[in-house]
Amino acid sequence: MSRAVPRDELNLSLAVTSLMRGVVYRDAAETTWQHVVGLAAQVSDHVATIGLQVVIDEAEGYAFLRSKSDDELADLGIPRLVARHQLPLHTSLLLALMRKRLAEHDTTDAGNRLVLTGDELREMLSPFFPATTNEARTTDQADTAVRRVTDLGFLRRMPGQDGEFEVRRVIKAFVDAQWLADLDAHLAEYTEIIREEAR
């Protein structure tokens, strides 16, 4: 535990810049976290000018910047600063399955971080690939999805632990019930299209 930062020493520049660089976790950056939480209102005003809003989850211990909605951005007349990625089917599924694992983890265990091995991730995803004898291909595809999710910042390679990944808790903010409901609807639509085409 690092010492508490006195109020008059809080540094807005540090808070904003750290958030611009990525998600700030309490565990990983205790001091930065204090600056962010202590200056939440100021950070919020500051990033509002560039179409962002700050999200701080004190219970989960993470903070990040999220884009205002496209409507709001249109009203403000400013372009979007946060990239929106289009994820292929299996990458989307992997995110959903990871969210499920986190929910299950929370119902059975406390205090520990959810750490999965590469094999566990691959096994989670493999039932959703077509049954094939070419397992190498399936593995490659699963690895691609894992890599993509890692690049997005929802999985983190455990340094020094070969092939182990931590499921970052910030996934709860992005893969929330709304996102999953959208994915569910989207997938139902997609199923319909494929059926039509196959007919």
Next chain:
Amino acid sequence: MQFDEIVAVRTTSAAWRLLRADNAPLVLSFLGRVFVDDNIREISESELVSLLDDELHTLNAKLGDGSYPRPPKAYLDEWSAPDTAWLRKYYVVESDEPHYDATPAVERAVAWVRSLQDRSFVGTESRLNTVFDLLRQIVYGTNTDPEVRLAELRRRRSEIDAEIQAVERGEVSVLDASRRRDRYQQFGDVARALLSDFREVEGNFRMLDRQMRQRIATWRGTKGELLDEIVGSRTLISDSDQGRSFQAFYDLLLSADRLDELDRLVREAQALDDVADTDSRLTNIHHDWLDAGTRAQETVRRLSEQLRRFLDDQAWLENRRVMDLLRNIEASAYTVRDLPAAEFGHGIDSPTPTVNLPMERPLYRRTATVEVSSDDVEEGESDGDSDALFEQIHVDPAPLIDGVRKVLRGRDQVTLAEVVAGAPLQQGLAELVTYLSLTDESFAKVFDEKAEEAVSWTDETGTGRTARVPRVIFTRAVSTPAPSATVPSTTAPSTTVPPTEQEGP
């Protein structure tokens, strides 16, 4: 115990599994020394690996190389596997390195093996006294009748009075050596048992937490009923029997007076000659208790905090909704699994805003100029046939477009045959095909499939050739002439529509 019960315990108990394991002596001696004797409650992987490495090295030197051939990490992985469960492996918040703690199974197995050792002296008197004490506490501690309590207090006072009188008379009764050893032995037993109980206490807290989480997660009623149920059934960790007993013990331990008294008593007892077989560990047993107790206390605090968060409205509902949605998603994903894949894309925001600052880009640098010297250039000779290079025909559409425009300047429309009649084909069929694909903004091209035209030209050998093509009419575009129409266009024929401006989302 019934036969079936024993069979069940034999298959499920991690402690029994440990006793049956092939390398049980290694596991018991190593884990027993590190986690039980040294009272370590949390150790990082690298430290544990290095301890085990030393142990294996010593054993291999003693028993011969190859007795324990695997690397230390392999043993740790085996011992912490879920179906072995002798070590608990977990990631602590501050570090990315796995940490280990022994499970209660190890404590039990070690204690049982230790109990098999023959004891030269087994004290029984102190145990009998303890039994009396305990019974008195139970009976009189719960009796609400003041008469009964007063009678008991008076009885105890008369006992003390009798003892005082005896001492005043000079009759000091002293515990003899064997009775002292008896009591000291019991003190040691209880003190050590207490220490080993902590691991189990902690394990119980963890289990309690897990049971409650499961109950919360699978709860189908309202939130209010859930809270009633949980609070009502006294299972909230610190309200549980385990929690209360532990808290009372911990409060006792934290009182400075009691600690000082304990410290003084232990030292004085050990100073007596006839309890010379002292276990040095007992001297500081209260420090070990405090360490272990603090850790258990920390576990309770963390579990309670997380349980509160888990019970929090939003997280609770969200988790349940997530599980419901995932059932659907998984079902849909299974149905599309073996069908041919179409394009699928689902959007997600990046967790990080993307900033590309112009100043981040590298500054302009003049490219280094390379001096080319044209001196001493000698004529080379080609040793291959270069004819193929010259046989390629490239038709430049620009002069053809110019030609069409020129004709259209005086008229509204012109057929291909007329154009070719005015400007004979120089490159034969290739040039004719180029005419068919000409596009320019200053004129339009219409194919009249019903009529046919003959286009003639003379090829390079002097032979006259004629091609029959649908009638092609070039017409002047309505909105022309644009000022740029006089500038010869050099655009290559293109079949794509010029991109129209579109408002991006």
